[in-house]
Amino acid sequence: MFRDARRTGARVRNLIPFIVLATFVGIASAADVEKITFQNDLSACVAIKETKTATASNVVLANTTIQLRKPIGECGCLSALATYTSSVNRAGVRQILQEGLVGLKSGGEKSLVLATEPALVTNKAVQVRLACAGPS
Incomplete structure (x- = not known):
C-alpha cells in the first residue's frame, strides 16, 4: 500500500512542470x-x-x-x-x-x-x- 502511494506521489511530482507550463500557456493567450x-x-x-x-x-x-x-x-x-x-x-x-x-x-x-x-x-x-x- 505504501509503495503504491510513493509511486503515485512520484508520478504527480513528475507532472508538476507540465501543469505549470499549461497554466502559463493559458495565461499567455489574449x-x-x-x-x-x-x-x-x-x-x-x-x-x-x-x-x-x-x-x-x-x-x-x-x-x-x-x-x-x-x-x-x-x-x-x-x-x-x-x-x-x-x-x-x-x-x-x-x-x-x-x-x-x-x-x-x-x-x-x-x-x-x-x-x-x-x-x-x-x-x-x-x-x-x-x-x-x-x-x-
Missing part, C-alpha cells in the same frame, strides 16, 4: 480587445497604464502598472481601496461588465478583471473607470 481607455477619477494621485491584456480560464485581465503620485486619501478617498469598473458600448448603451476593488497602498503591477468571457470584449473598446471605493 482576448482581441480593440482598445482600453481609462477614466481615472484619481488622476491627481494615481497614474494607471495598461501593459497588456491576457486571458486565463476565460477571464480577461488588464495587466496594468500603477504609479502613486500621492496617497489616494488626498484625492478624497476614505481608504487605500479604489473601485474599478469595466464597461463596453453595445448599440449605444454603456454596459458594465465587471466591478472590483484594487488596493492602492502601493503602486506596481496590478491585474484588473475586465470580463468573465472573452466574447464580451472581443473587437470592442473597453472603458475602465477608477474611483474611490465607497464607505464600508
